Amino acid sequence: MLGPDSLLHFPMVLVVVAVIVLAALAHGTMGFGFPIISTPIVAMMTDIKTAILVTLFPNIVVNLVSVLRGGNWRQSIGKYWPVALYVLIGTIIGTRALIVFHPEPLKLLLAIMLLVYLRQASFRELDWSWLKRYKRGSALLFGSVAGFLAGTVNVTVPPLIIYFMALGLEPIAMTQTLNLCFLVGKVTQALTLGISGSIGGSTLIASAPLTLVAVVALFLGMRIQRGVQPQAYRKLLNRVLSVMALILVLQVGWYYLSSILP
Numbered sequence: 001m002l003g004p005d006s007l008l009h010f011p012m013v014l015v016v017v018a019v020i021v022l023a024a025l026a027h028g029t030m031g032f033g034f035p036i037i038s039t040p041i042v043a044m045m046t047d048i049k050t051a052i053l054v055t056l057f058p059n060i061v062v063n064l065v066s067v068l069r070g071g072n073w074r075q076s077i078g079k080y081w082p083v084a085l086y087v088l089i090g091t092i093i094g095t096r097a098l099i100v101f102h103p104e105p106l107k108l109l110l111a112i113m114l115l116v117y118l119r120q121a122s123f124r125e126l127d128w129s130w131l132k133r134y135k136r137g138s139a140l141l142f143g144s145v146a147g148f149l150a151g152t153v154n155v156t157v158p159p160l161i162i163y164f165m166a167l168g169l170e171p172i173a174m175t176q177t178l179n180l181c182f183l184v185g186k187v188t189q190a191l192t193l194g195i196s197g198s199i200g201g202s203t204l205i206a207s208a209p210l211t212l213v214a215v216v217a218l219f220l221g222m223r224i225q226r227g228v229q230p231q232a233y234r235k236l237l238n239r240v241l242s243v244m245a246l247i248l249v250l251q252v253g254w255y256y257l258s259s260i261l262p
Helices: 004-008 010-030 034-045 048-054 056-068 077-100 103-118 120-124 135-153 157-167 171-196 201-207 210-223 230-260
Strands: none
Touching (some): 010 034, 010 056, 034 048, 034 230, 048 103, 056 210, 077 135, 077 157, 077 171, 103 135, 103 157, 135 157, 157 171
């Protein structure tokens, strides 16, 4: 497995740029998806912490642009902002766990979250009527869990998309609220890592120019959004995520197997 310093070498820079472009295009096309695509791919080459650091600045800017897009904030952010507050709390806890935990279990957790995302249709068939009966409690539960996942593995989509779909949010409102939660999670994560002194300066600085690449690809994705068939695109994305989840599981399995073999 490659270390963080290897990402500063020219061949790896090209690979990371390609990953950023792919993730930002997907985000611009669907309205979300940057972290769930970029983090697993970079993590397969390095580790979770390095993947989060490399994509930190691009993530923040991509989410900020997505929050500002679409208007009609009163129906989305104005109504569901408490979820973002719970995401903030969960992210602080999750980022502390990122600092303390061994990277391999976190990589396995990332793989599990990818599988949960892929199986979200099955979760929709469950009875979620209690969410509307216990609005504050359900917002706290799903928001804090999403925040913990944001802090540890950089993926908040699975619990939040299940939660907001169960509430019946309109697509634009859900996209804006999701991106607000993503933005709050990333900023909180960056501040927590900075305060703890856990941010690798060279890797973080080297990743800053990737932000411009991400923004250009994001707007390109927004422009081609109308010409893309959503079902075909999601089918392709799901296949890619399935492969990534499998690779992550195999990497974790090989790590622990090699540690016990003579």
